[in-house]
Amino acid sequence: MTSTLILVGGFLGAGKTTLLLQAAKQLAARGLRTALVTNDQGNALVDSALATQQHVPVVEVAGGCFCCRFPDLLGGLQQLQATIAPEVILAEPVGSCTDLMATVVRPLHALHGQEFSLAPLTVMLDSTRSLAGYSEEVGYLYYQQLAEAEIIALSKADLLDPEQIAGAALKYKNLYAPVKVCPLSGHTGAGIAAWLDLVLATTSQASKILAIDYQRYAEAEAQLGWLNTCGVLRGQAPFSVQNWIAHFLRLLDVALGQHKAAIAHLKLQAVSGEACFKVSLTQSGGALSWDLCPSGVRGDCVEFVLNARVHTTPRVLEQAVRRTFAEVTPEPEFQYEFAHFECFAPLPPQPTYRMDG
Ligand SMILES: Nc1nc2c(ncn2[C@@H]2O[C@H](COP(=O)(O)OP(=O)(O)OP(=O)(O)O)[C@@H](O)[C@H]2O)c(=O)[nH]1
């Protein structure tokens, strides 16, 4: 069988998972079997947990980006075809990954074109994000991601007024021509059907190959601290789960701010009994963005998954997270244990294939 593969890249926190989970729902409503591939440099992913919670079939490519783990990506795609035979597969590369056209789109098309029809490469852009606090290298990576887009999905359109949307669309159309710009909102759903119509009706030209400096790209990734953890938190008495999450993230934001460590994306999923919470913070000092927040939940046991991507060293990030846990959940009222804890800076990208000819 041939599945349509829709690859959606873009910087950390731009709104990829939110869009893809909404898209999965809309595709199901169109009668199309759909699955998702998530991707990360590490393990224990909020995105995969969220997809499972929303009943979207998901496979995970962990421990490296799609380009460096191409055999794992292919294995995941083929596993989906063998098990649920999806007409459409949505795939989200790591938010610090670029050069997808040469390392993922072209190799899949050249070597597995019978199995996968490649939709135009979509890159998400959150134009509400400020790059203040990021180094030149991370800025370089950010703009390289946009430069290879065949479609720029201008995300979080609900936070912009119509003039801002029109201005941004014109700006990016000119800067990254030829490119289509699709303003959309993963929150209101506006623009998603039009974007889906476009990616389902056309295929990638696979022609926008970056002249990218891999050393700068590697430096940019190495400047990002990456932390994935999951575990269980218990209280002696029931407590407000929402308050605990909000308090934890606010204190972590402050702790990171003291080190001038710019937040790219903090995301936390917490489950207490039947209740599931998911919240993100995509900018230092920004507002918490609640994706799942049932009201009035009190519990004495919470299972959590925390993913943090921050412009700082792994040491600073790990200390900030451990200290914040200790401060927000002091013994003896609380006890917590980590079932998994990893903190690192991504290694230099070494793609399995790079087809730039
Ligand atoms: N207001 C608004 N918020 C959005 C929109 N899309 C995403 N968000 C919020 O932005 C936060 C980050 O979104 P994600 O979808 O997790 O971003 P991502 O690109 O998958 O992030 P990474 O996986 O870390 O690269 C979440 O809290 C979302 O609810 C949108 O269209 N409007």
Ligand SMILES: [Mg+2]
């Ligand atoms: Mg995501």
